[in-house]
Amino acid sequence: MSEMEQGIAGSTDEALSPVTDTATVGARLRAAREAAHLSHEDVAQALKFSPRQIAALEADDYAALPGATIVRGFVRNYARLLKLDATALLRQLEAALPSGPAEVRPPDNMGVASESRGLRESSPLLTLSLVLLLAALLLALWHFFGPTSQRTGTASVESTPGATSSAMPVIQNPVVSSVAAAPAENAVMPPPPPAPxxxxxxxxxxxxxxxxxxxxxxxxxxxxxxxxxxxxxxxxxxxxxxxxxxxxxxxxxxxxxxxxxxxxxxxxxxxxxxxxxx
Known part of the structure; x- marks a missing residue:
């Protein structure tokens, strides 16, 4: 048995005698702790809570503690440490806790901040995808409907000044059109950028x-x-x-x-x- 447990075992009965039946849960715990000659730091080290939370519980300041479920476990383990009747203290605690579900107040930056950050990270990738798709669409339209065939046919006619005007435009235009259309038919759409x-x-x-x-x-x-x-x-x-x-x-x-x-x-x-x- 450690020195802390020996001090608690020898002082618990003495601590309960001066406390009245109307004393709060926090007052009973504080009296038992003081009778055992333990500090807030000693109890905090044993229960893995902060000294500030020990003081809040002894002051019956339940609003400063994280939820009714945590408070119940806190009181149960504190009572066991001090060799007190945990069942009686928990029964008294239920009457002292606020009725109804505890109000949960998430931090202001929860959810909204994370969502905004996700939108900011995905917006550049979405914009880049739209730009690439639009460029590919314009490239395909230019191949199909651009003035390439007309300019090529005109250049071919002007380069042969000695030819007659009856056959040259008719012969050259289908050949140039098929050559110009071939890249458009075989054009490969650039793949969209990979999703993050x-x-x-x-x-x-x-x-x-x-x-x-x-x-x-x-x-x-x-x-x-x-x-x-x-x-x-x-x-x-x-x-x-x-x-x-x-x-x-x-x-x-x-x-x-x-x-x-x-x-x-x-x-x-x-x-x-x-x-x-x-």
Whole structure:
């Protein structure tokens, strides 16, 4: 048994005695922590949460925490750490949490920024394709209807001043016309430029069997997504790797990266998975 666990075991009963039955969940947790002589940093290290989130929970500031599902798991693991009755605290927590589904506020740059960037990247390729197709069409029309045959026939007639005017134009015009038409018939349309390859290697796909909170940050430390997802929903993201990912209620979430499944179990502590994908 570690020194932290010995301090918790010896101080839990003493911590609960001065706390009244009407004390909030945060007050009970704070009293038990102080009785065990633990700091916010000690608890944060054990639960893999930030000291700021520990302080917010003890102050019953649930709005500062990422979703009701994460808060429930947070309280359950905090109670286990302090040797408290997790079931009683969770029952009290349900009465304190706001009723109805939590409001999910994705960042302002989510979705819109990614869509705009995709349009900007595809616009030059689309313009180039249209220009090439238009040029090929004009080239074909010029071969069929251009003045090439007429100018060639005229030049042939003028180059033989001693010939009579009865047969030369009639003989030369069909020959020149067939020669001029041959390139048009055999003209090969230039192939359209290849479409940009899909960046499947940088695609993230989430499937949620239960409500879960997810936050994804790309290589530029830009938040691609931060919010709560309902059971049965899916989420697809793409950006510049490496990705820093935090997943609440990780046991109910499936993740694939570049089409390959990612095992979240090695990265999960207290129902929260934290990992980086290159």
């Amino acid at each position: 390859e899909a960046t499947m290697s940088t695609a993230l796909h989430f499937s949620f069997a239960d409500r879960s909170w997810v936050e994804v940050t790309d290589a530029n430390k830009r938040i691609l997504y931060s919010g709560e997802n309902l059971a049965g929903s899916q989420l697809d993201l793409s950006g510049q790797p490496p990705f820093d990912i935090v997943i609440g209620n990780a046991g109910k979430v499936s993740l694939s990266y570049g089409g390959k499944p990612v095992d979240l179990a090695p990265y999960t502590r207290a129902e929260v998975a934290r990992l980086t994908l290159e």
